[in-house]
Amino acid sequence: MALKERIERQPATAALASLRVDDGPVPHIRIEPSKGWVSLKLRELWEYRELLYFLIWRDIKVRYKQTVLGAAWAIIQPLFTMVVFSVFFGRLAKIPSDGIPYPIFSYTALVPWTFFAQGLNQAVSGMVSHANLIKKVYFPRLAIPIARVLAGVVDFSLAFIVLLGMMLAYDIVPTVNTLWLPLFLLLALITSLGTALWLAAMNVQFRDVGYTVPFITQFWMFATPIVYPSSLLPEPWRTLYGINPMTGVVEGFRWALLGTDTAPGPIIVVSSLVALALLVSGAFYFRRMEKTFADVV
Amino acid sequence: MSDIAVHVEGLSKQYHIGKRQERHDTLRDTLTDAFIAPFRRAGKLLRGQATGAAELDETIWALKDVSFEVKRGEAVGIIGRNGAGKSTLLKILSRITEPTGGYADVYGRVGSLLEVGTGFHHELTGRENIYLNGAILGMTRVEIERKFDEIVAFSEVEKFMDTPVKHYSSGMYLRLAFAVAAHLEPEILLVDEVLAVGDAAFQKKCLGKMGNVAQEGRTVLFVSHNMGAITQLCEWALWLDNGQLKLTGPSSDVVAAYLSSGTEGCAVWSSSSTEPRNIEAQLKSARILSVDNQPTAVVDFDSPFKVEIAYDVIDPVRDLSVTYQLLDSQGNLVFEAMDTDMPEWKGRVREPGQYLAVCKVPARLLKPGRYYVSLASFIEYIKIIERQEGVLAFDVSEVGYLLNPGRLGVVSPVLEWEVNQVDTTDRVASNETKNQAENTGPSASPLSEKTR
Numbered sequence: 219m220a221l222k223e224r225i226e227r228q229p230a231t232a233a234l235a236s237l238r239v240d241d242g243p244v245p246h247i248r249i250e251p252s253k254g255w256v257s258l259k260l261r262e263l264w265e266y267r268e269l270l271y272f273l274i275w276r277d278i279k280v281r282y283k284q285t286v287l288g289a290a291w292a293i294i295q296p297l298f299t300m301v302v303f304s305v306f307f308g309r310l311a312k313i314p315s316d317g318i319p320y321p322i323f324s325y326t327a328l329v330p331w332t333f334f335a336q337g338l339n340q341a342v343s344g345m346v347s348h349a350n351l352i353k354k355v356y357f358p359r360l361a362i363p364i365a366r367v368l369a370g371v372v373d374f375s376l377a378f379i380v381l382l383g384m385m386l387a388y389d390i391v392p393t394v395n396t397l398w399l400p401l402f403l404l405l406a407l408i409t410s411l412g413t414a415l416w417l418a419a420m421n422v423q424f425r426d427v428g429y430t431v432p433f434i435t436q437f438w439m440f441a442t443p444i445v446y447p448s449s450l451l452p453e454p455w456r457t458l459y460g461i462n463p464m465t466g467v468v469e470g471f472r473w474a475l476l477g478t479d480t481a482p483g484p485i486i487v488v489s490s491l492v493a494l495a496l497l498v499s500g501a502f503y504f505r506r507m508e509k510t511f512a513d514v515v
Numbered sequence: 516m517s518d519i520a521v522h523v524e525g526l527s528k529q530y531h532i533g534k535r536q537e538r539h540d541t542l543r544d545t546l547t548d549a550f551i552a553p554f555r556r557a558g559k560l561l562r563g564q565a566t567g568a569a570e571l572d573e574t575i576w577a578l579k580d581v582s583f584e585v586k587r588g589e590a591v592g593i594i595g596r597n598g599a600g601k602s603t604l605l606k607i608l609s610r611i612t613e614p615t616g617g618y619a620d621v622y623g624r625v626g627s628l629l630e631v632g633t634g635f636h637h638e639l640t641g642r643e644n645i646y647l648n649g650a651i652l653g654m655t656r657v658e659i660e661r662k663f664d665e666i667v668a669f670s671e672v673e674k675f676m677d678t679p680v681k682h683y684s685s686g687m688y689l690r691l692a693f694a695v696a697a698h699l700e701p702e703i704l705l706v707d708e709v710l711a712v713g714d715a716a717f718q719k720k721c722l723g724k725m726g727n728v729a730q731e732g733r734t735v736l737f738v739s740h741n742m743g744a745i746t747q748l749c750e751w752a753l754w755l756d757n758g759q760l761k762l763t764g765p766s767s768d769v770v771a772a773y774l775s776s777g778t779e780g781c782a783v784w785s786s787s788s789t790e791p792r793n794i795e796a797q798l799k800s801a802r803i804l805s806v807d808n809q810p811t812a813v814v815d816f817d818s819p820f821k822v823e824i825a826y827d828v829i830d831p832v833r834d835l836s837v838t839y840q841l842l843d844s845q846g847n848l849v850f851e852a853m854d855t856d857m858p859e860w861k862g863r864v865r866e867p868g869q870y871l872a873v874c875k876v877p878a879r880l881l882k883p884g885r886y887y888v889s890l891a892s893f894i895e896y897i898k899i900i901e902r903q904e905g906v907l908a909f910d911v912s913e914v915g916y917l918l919n920p921g922r923l924g925v926v927s928p929v930l931e932w933e934v935n936q937v938d939t940t941d942r943v944a945s946n947e948t949k950n951q952a953e954n955t956g957p958s959a960s961p962l963s964e965k966t967r
Contacts, residue, residue, distance in 0.1 A: 244702070247625075249610060250618035272650040276636055276643075283638040354633045355651055356610040356625075426553075512612040513530065 256505050263358045273365035277340075278372050292373035293380050296328040303328075307445045316447045316478045322384050326475055327444040327468040329381050330403065333374040334410045334464060335435045337367035341414030342431050345422050349515040359508050360501065363418050367411045374403070385475065395474040402470035405486075408493045409463040415500030419507040422515050443468055447478070448485070460488030463496070520703055520734040521585040521608065525617030528578040528603050528758075577603040579758040580617065585736065587623075587702075590729035592749035592766050593738045594773050596908075600758040601738045605629060605705045608736065623702030623734070626653055630707070632692030637681035641672060641691055644680055648695045662698045669724075670694035697724045703734045722748065746770050782810040784906035793900050795832045796892050799825040799869075801839070803888070803909045812909045819878040822907075824854070824890060826872070828865045834895040835865050837872055842905070844885040849925055855895070879929035882922075883913040 263270075282288040300321055307313045308320030315323035341363035345352070348362050385392065417434075421427040442464040448456055459465050466489025472478040578600040585591050593601045606612045608619055609627030634651040635644050645666055649659040659666075667673050670691040672683070680688055706725070722744055729735050729748060739745055745752055745766055752766035754773050762769050785800035804821040805811040814820045826837055838853040854872040855861055888907035893899040 244622050245624060247610070247621045248618055249607060249614065249621060251614055251616060268656055269650045272647050276639065276647055279643070280636055280638050350630075351634050351651065353611065354630045356627065357651070357653075509613040512606065 252509055254506075255502060256508075258360075258501055258505055259358060263360055263364075266357055266361055269357055270361045270365055270368075273361060274369045277365060277369035281369070281373075289373075289376060292376040296325065296332045296377050297380065299332075300325040300328055303445050313446050314450070316449055316472070316476075318390075318472075318476050318478065319388055322381075322388050322390065322476065323447075323472070324445060325381060325384060326471050327442075329374065329377045330406045330467050330471050331439060331442065331444055331464065332377060333370050333403075334406045334467070335439070336373060337370040337407070337410035338414050338417070338435060339431055340370065341366040341411065342417045342421050342428055345418045345511070346425070346428065346515065352515050353512050359511055360415075360504060363411060363414045363504075367407060367414060370410075371403075371407075381475070390476060392475050393477045395477070398470065398474050402467050402474065405463060405470065405490060405493055406467045408497050409467065409489075412493060412496030412498075412500040415497070415504040419500075419504045422507065422511050438462070438464065447472075449478075457484040457488060460485035461492055463489040463493035465489060466493075518587045519584060519620075520587045520589070520622055521583075521736070522620040523584070523608075523617070524582050524619070526578055526581045526604070526607060526614050526619055527576060527616035528600075528607060528612070529574050529615040530577050531574050576758045578607070578614070578755075581755070581758075581760050582617075583753055583760065583763060585734055587734055588729075588732045589751070590735040590737060590749045592745035592752035592769075593736060593755065594745060594752055594770065595755035595761075599755040601755055602629070602707055603758075604755065605707050605736065605738060609705050621703065624653075625703045625705065626699040626701030627705040628652070628696045628699065628707065629705070631689060631696050635680060635688070635692060638679055640679055641670075641676045641683070644691065645695055648692065649698075652696060652699055653701065654699065658700075666694045666698050669697060669720075693721055697721060701733070703736070704728055705736045707738045781906075781908045782812040784903070786903075793829070793892075795828070795830050795894065795900055796835055796837075796865075797827045797829060798837070798890055798892055798901055798903060799827055801825070801888065801890055801903075801907055803907055804873075814881075814909055814911050815878075816881070816883055816911055816913060817878050820876055822852075822874045822876065822888060824872045824874075826870050826892065828867050828870060831864055831866055832894065833864045834862060834897070835892065835900075836895050837870075837892045838890070839874070840889045840891070841881075842887045842889065843882075843925065844887075847925055849881065849886070880926055881911045882925075882927045883911050885910050 282291060285291065287294065303324045304321045308315065308324070313320075344362045344366040345359075351357075351362075352359065417427050417431060441462055443450075443459075448459055448465060448469055451459055466486045469478070469485055577598075581600075581604065593604065595601050603612070605627065606629070607614050608621065609625055609629070611627070611629075632648065634648055636647065639647065645663065646656070646659055649666075650656070654662075667676060670687075670693075672687045672691050675683065675687065680691070683691070725735065725737070726748055735748070737745065737749060749766045751764060752769040753760060754762040754769050762772055782803045783800070784802070786798055802810045802823045803812065803814070804823055805814065806818055806820065808821075811820070822839055824837055824839065828835065834855075836853045836855040838851055840851045841849040843849055852874050854874070886909055887905040888909075889905055890901075890903040891899060892901045
């Protein structure tokens with residue numbers, strides 16, 4: 219009986235083994251103390267892609283459970299912020315908006331910004347709220363912040379649909395540059411994840427970091443051309459402004475959708491370089507700190 | 516190919532534990548420290564010496580220089596008292612935490628089951644949680660789909676598959692959680708004390724399932740306080756004590772040595788403070804005593820024992836009551852007993868002096884297992900003077916435990932029965948009863964059926 223079962227199970231087990239590891243049917247791992255900087259183990263992350271998928275799926279499914287307005291929350295936040303900005307900054311303070319109606323000028327920036335800020339916030343708090351998982355199961359810890367940031371794409375899409383509606387209402391025809399949009403979204407994602415990796419790894423040890431995230435996002439928002447255009451700055455400062463990667467994202471969105479002429483080229487290059495540096499360094503820092511997560515979280 | 520599944524060599528794990536809280540005598544000290552400490556910590560964080568929010572000086576070795584080897588297809592039990600390093604060992608082998616020294620070679624896919632229901636989300640339905648939990652435990656989607664029906668059947672909650680698990684009873688929740696875990700099919704399975712949950716009938720089913728796992732040729736490392744399960748499921752066992760390997764060998768030998776070791780448990784407690792901190796009364800010491808008045812941490816099921824509490828009364832006080840609570844290994848309060856239960860002390864004023872209260876606990880009452888004693892002194896209906904949580908620990912051994920091990924309930928008292936045959940019936944009826952008796956025989960201990 220037992221033998222028969224074993225024979226039946228064999229193919230499945232073999233298939234699994236080949237999915238997880240590729241050096242023979244019996245994977246061998248040596249568990250020993252790691253020293254200094256460690257590799258990112260991206261291949262292992264790839265092997266755990268199904269878990270990543272399930273974590274994203276869970277985040278999305280659970281996010282608006284037991285709420286009355288449900289997914290409407292994804293729209294309410296940027297939309298109301300836009301209304302407030304339009305009244306105070308657009309109408310009262312008369313901040314220029316590159317010749318675009320102020321509401322859509324600010325909303326176009328708020329959509330990627332909200333994606334960035336939510337992703338950052340979720341990813342940082344995710345390490346602590348998944349403490350139990352970290353303490354009880356092994357998986358590449360990078361999966362948590364990645365899943366958290368990626369889950370925000372759904373909210374982004376909802377808010378983006380509203381943006382398209384507004385463009386229709388304001389009679390703005392998207393330019394061919396819209397094709398670049400996914401790239402700008404990717405840039406926002408990289409920025410969000412890169413920052414989150416640094417802060418999330420620190421937050422595991424020191425919950426203080428979690429408390430600073432709202433401050434950081436608030437200051438960062440005003441350091442990003444959301445309520446004002448970056449064309450207020452003369453060159454070369456404008457390009458240098460790209461050191462804040464969200465500048466590249468926001469100006470990129472406006473350029474692609476609204477056809478503003480703040481040439482994104484140099485800004486985007488600077489922003490992309492900074493964002494990538496943030497991501498790579500964040501990932502290494504995260505991996506370095508990872509070994510202590512289960513002990514101190 | 517070698518037939519080794521796990522090879523552990525000199526494995527050690529050091530934990531940083533918070534430095535003992537220093538007494539701040541003045542508010543100024545407290546404030547200065549509160550002000551300076553964050554900067555010190557921030558400096559340490561930036562240097563990458565991540566160690567936790569508390570001060571970092573004291574360390575303990577949760578595991579020290581442990582070496583052993585497990586062959587493919589073996590089931591190994593890991594025993595030891597709380598804090599002996601059992602869980603740490605499993606955590607290292609399942610790569611949740613890193614060792615500080617030594618290494619472990621693991622040959623094969625590892626599945627670890629340190630807790631059931633890890634990653635369950637209350638808002639998701641049973642069905643969704645099966646997929647989620649399965650993925651977290653390392654199953655692929657294809658694998659979960661293939662075993663889905665089997666998992667559902669094992670869990671016995673078919674009807675509620677599309678109900679969010681927050682509406683489940685705790686029993687249903689655990690059954691579902693274990694059902695997923697029980698269908699993991701790694702080559703090496705690491706299991707920590709997960710059977711301590713759930714009702715007895717389900718526990719048995721799980722033990723049976725685990726027995727199958729071992730028979731199928733997979734390697735199992737099994738941590739438990741359930742000595743019966745260890746001896747039944749595991750060929751050999753290793754006993755950890757203070758992070759070090761104390762004994763390895765055939766599981767029955769190791770379990771016997773472990774149970775009879777007087778150092779196990781904590782039969783004696785005495786108050787650490789030399790000066791009384793309370794105005795009315797001060798708990799001084801407590802002991803578990805065997806029938807012949809020797810402190811003991813192991814009590815046989817069929818012999819009585821005593822709980823002795825010594826305390827000082829400092830000021831004349833009325834309605835003082837010194838009590839102890841007996842908790843089982845899962846923290847269930849088994850009972851509470853007060854020294855004012857005896858009418859002669861009820862409502863009487865106690866004069867200052869030393870007191871010794873001894874409580875006799877009858878034999879054949881407590882189920883075999885680990886128990887903890889918490890002490891408290893209070894003035895009835897007025898205030899609690901002192902509490903000492905879990906100061907004593909002892910085991911009730913299975914010696915003389917002839918009862919059905921699956922008996923439900925917190926205690927298993929052997930009560931007096933009067934059973935008489937009051938009438939004779941015809942042969943058919945008596946045959947029926949005989950058959951029933953035969954049917955209940957094997958089902959009462961399915962463990963031995965399944966695992967042998």
